[in-house]
Amino acid sequence: MAHESLPDNRIRRWYQPMRARDRDEPHRASTPLELLFDLCFVVAVGQAATQLHHAWGEGHIGHGVLSFAMVFFAIWWGWLNFSWFASAFDTDDVPYRVATLVQIAGGLTVAAGVDRAFEGNYDVVVAGYVLLRLAAVVQWLRAARQSPETRRTAYFYAVGITIVQVLWIARLALPESLGLTSFVVLVLAELSVPVLAERRAGTAWHPHHIAERYGLFTLIVLGETVLSATNAVKEGLASGEHTGDLVSLAAAGLVLVFSMWWLYFDQPGHARLVRGNSLRTSMSWGYGHYLIFGSAAAVGAGLELAVDFDSHHTELGGVATALAVTVPVAVFLLSVWLLHIGPGNECRPIAIGFPVVAVLILAASFGPAPIHVTAALAAVLVVVTVAATHGEREPG
Known part of the structure; x- marks a missing residue:
């Protein structure tokens, strides 16, 4: 029987009718x-x-x-x-x-x-x-x-x-x-x-699948940020100078990227799509990720500039260099807040925490050790989020 069905399977691999998929299809990955x-x-x-x-x-x-x-x-x-x-x-x-x-x-x-x-x-x-x-x-x-x-x-x-x-x-x-x-x-x-x-007539896109696709691309962009920062630190360490500063900066960058990952994935993306279940919600969520993806990618460029600054390979001032990191991080946090959390979220600590931390991160641009302060503030927001939502997480 298996041999009799094999030609049909081969035909289906070569050509299948393009039909709309089931919006409620289970295990869509x-x-x-x-x-x-x-x-x-x-x-x-x-x-x-x-x-x-x-x-x-x-x-x-x-x-x-x-x-x-x-x-x-x-x-x-x-x-x-x-x-x-x-x-x-x-x-x-x-x-x-x-x-x-x-x-x-x-x-x-x-x-x-x-x-x-x-x-x-x-x-x-x-x-x-x-x-x-x-x-x-x-x-x-x-x-x-x-x-x-x-x-x-x-x-x-x-x-x-x-x-x-x-x-x-x-x-x-x-x-x-x-x-x-x-x-x-x-x-x-x-x-x-x-x-x-x-x-x-709306197409039959799948909320869980779309959320997974966006999450995977966010991971890849954050990974590109880590790679860019790592290569910059590697080049800086090759000179044998400023080793302490560069190692410290690398640690701060790692904490920052890890915090960005945590904050993005803390709230399931599909939950917002399913709850909204409207063209306006899907479009605002889907289009709004331009800011999330773009800001995450820009953080990598900013961390590279911070490495250049610490190793004295740029003529930019400290504030201009800091803004290359703090501005995209603030944009990232505000975008995640708007798309995943919502200003009216009943969990007030995180509903208020995201914009407050974004403002504090921008202010850190004008103080000492801005990258380290930015990483610390992002980590604090992670702690607040975990504490505020303990026991209330929706099943994935």
Whole structure:
């Protein structure tokens, strides 16, 4: 009997109808293909953080932050759209895998163009971005043909995405004076496509799966931050000078990243999605992670700058160097607070604790040992959170 079913299994591996998955499907977990997709995209995250470090270290703070924000949008938006589509239409056959390969190639092309983007030339980034987005259009067209219940929504996605990609290409011909304005307009256009499409007939994304996908990417970005800081400390120690300061800084950085991990995962992400169960909740939660992912990546660049400062390899002042860490940490805490905790959370210590600690961390920028104080404050917030929620944690 096993031999008789083998040809059918082989056919299903080569080609399967793309049907909407069950929103309440039990044990819905990330696939190996999704994990590979994440790892390839984090290459682009690392490149963006590296260029932010260089720009900030050279004193080009405004330009560096703006370039980082623009490049990071391309990375984040490509990852986000793949993840939500895969949560609703994960058809693991050969055409689906090939389309995903093209999206990965687009993401790696974006990574290859990060250096040029920080110099003001976005041609390679746009080429990679358009490639990965048009591969997503192919997936939506396939869903439109094979999933009747979401046909109108899928066609809207396909048409909307295609129009915006044409505009991204056209933007390359605009004068530099219109660069930022046109970027903001097209970002708003990109963000509007899912909002308008999902109002027609929502796709069957899975709350637990989406929360896991976001959590995994948060882990990868934090891991990239640890790697960047470790390499910077390693280079500093190679000189044989400032060893004590660098070891102390490495310990503070480790405590800081560990605290960020703890605070993000302390509250289950899917709980907010399930409780809200609305388009507004899912969009605000999903879009809001731009700040979480971006700030977590920026912390790595900031820690590298702190290493440069302690080893006297930068001309930046202490406050400017400290702000490269404290600002993204504060943004991270406030974003986690808004998306996972909520200002109206009945547990007042953590509802109040997150914004208070964020303000104290920003103030630490102007005092002695700002990185160590930031790490200590983040650790204190962890202690407060654990104490305040003891015995009240929701089952995972």
